[in-house]
Amino acid sequence: xxxxxxxxxxxxxxxxxxxxxxxxxxxxxxxxxxxxxxxxxxxxxxxxxxxxxxxxxxxxxxxxxxxxxxxxxxxxxxxxxxxxxxxxxxxxxxxxxxxxxxxxxxxxxxxxxxxxxxxxxxxxxxxxxxxxxxxxxxxxxxxxxxxxxxx
Numbered sequence: 001x002x003x004x005x006x007x008x009x010x011x012x013x014x015x016x017x018x019x020x021x022x023x024x025x026x027x028x029x030x031x032x033x034x035x036x037x038x039x040x041x042x043x044x045x046x047x048x049x050x051x052x053x054x055x056x057x058x059x060x061x062x063x064x065x066x067x068x069x070x071x072x073x074x075x076x077x078x079x080x081x082x083x084x085x086x087x088x089x090x091x092x093x094x095x096x097x098x099x100x101x102x103x104x105x106x107x108x109x110x111x112x113x114x115x116x117x118x119x120x121x122x123x124x125x126x127x128x129x130x131x132x133x134x135x136x137x138x139x140x141x142x143x144x145x146x147x148x149x150x151x
Contacts, residue, residue, distance in 0.1 A: 016048055018125060020043065026038065027116050029150055044125055053099050054095070069090055088105040089107070121147070
């Protein structure tokens, strides 16, 4: 019978520890459009085994136009939109280093009638990527929820 191999085993899927906070920033009820004055910022910290994961996307966006998040990132919204409310559009992704990322959001830009309404919004961030660890390809996944309060 073969002897078991010594050393740390890596499963095919490892969990990223994802934390997020949302800062209302400049966003107030009635604000709209792809501009800094209507934006809120989702700050995300990502670690694996306590070590910051700093290579999950390059900074992109000018805060004045809609962009896509980097590969592997998904912004979840729309599951708690208030009546007459809208989903969000991303206008900037900033890699701050040390596993910290900022995602700037505004009310959905595809409809000029969309504006922030006063109240609470819940957003989710999901991250799925892969790495080679100990010579094996490993899927890394994690997610977090955060609350934005618009006054």
